[in-house]
Amino acid sequence: MGRPVIVYGKSGSGKSRSLKNFADDEILFINVEEKDLPFRKKFKYTLASESYKTIQEQLSKMPLKTAVIDDAGYLLTNMFMRGHSAGFRGKDVFELYNEIGDRFWGLMKHIKSLPQDVIVYIIMHDESTDAGEVKLKTIGKLLDEKVNIQGMVTIVLRCMSDNGRHFFRTHTDGYDITKSPEDMFDGDEIENDLKFVDTVIREYYGLNESEENK
Numbered sequence: 001m002g003r004p005v006i007v008y009g010k011s012g013s014g015k016s017r018s019l020k021n022f023a024d025d026e027i028l029f030i031n032v033e034e035k036d037l038p039f040r041k042k043f044k045y046t047l048a049s050e051s052y053k054t055i056q057e058q059l060s061k062m063p064l065k066t067a068v069i070d071d072a073g074y075l076l077t078n079m080f081m082r083g084h085s086a087g088f089r090g091k092d093v094f095e096l097y098n099e100i101g102d103r104f105w106g107l108m109k110h111i112k113s114l115p116q117d118v119i120v121y122i123i124m125h126d127e128s129t130d131a132g133e134v135k136l137k138t139i140g141k142l143l144d145e146k147v148n149i150q151g152m153v154t155i156v157l158r159c160m161s162d163n164g165r166h167f168f169r170t171h172t173d174g175y176d177i178t179k180s181p182e183d184m185f186d187g188d189e190i191e192n193d194l195k196f197v198d199t200v201i202r203e204y205y206g207l208n209e210s211e212e213n214k
Helices: 052-061 073-085 091-112 142-147 194-205 207-212
Strands: 003-009 028-031 045-047 066-070 119-128 134-136 156-162 165-169 189-191
Touching: 003 091, 003 194, 028 052, 045 052, 052 091, 073 091, 091 142, 119 194, 134 142, 189 194, 194 207
Parallel strands: 003 119, 003 156, 028 045, 028 066, 066 119
Antiparallel strands: 119 134, 156 165, 165 189
């Protein structure tokens, strides 16, 4: 079983920045919006695509154990905007929302079908509700209420910044969806370093051991 891990936060909170300590040949970097990275490094294995089919094919055949989808939320947004621009109305709009939900759900299930030592980090933006709760920024209620994306994963890290310091939250403050096993990380706040996170997750689940035993 492959492991999807969600990393979410506001724009500028350091989500993409957290990748800078990965070696340039260590991850498959899937760049949905074809944005420049906020650091000089260039990754050897990259894919610029918003096609679910292409992304899933590359995840299945990549020669690596770690992938990052940045920014996965635009898989939803771009699909909605194209349908919206096409002038969809009535039943067509309903079917569009269903397809948006189905495709993203299918991506999550595909990641889980990958080998057990594969981790895919899914980077997304957040948004606040009228009640002051912080959630993933999605399209429509299907993914929020019927699919519940964060319910499909064990680890959801919130990327935050304060006075120029970037960090991850590892457990909920009661108003967001952040979560991780209580003994996985040393505290509620850790450095903004996805390479460190990847190392901790692999040690926690013994994934390096499974690779050595092959």
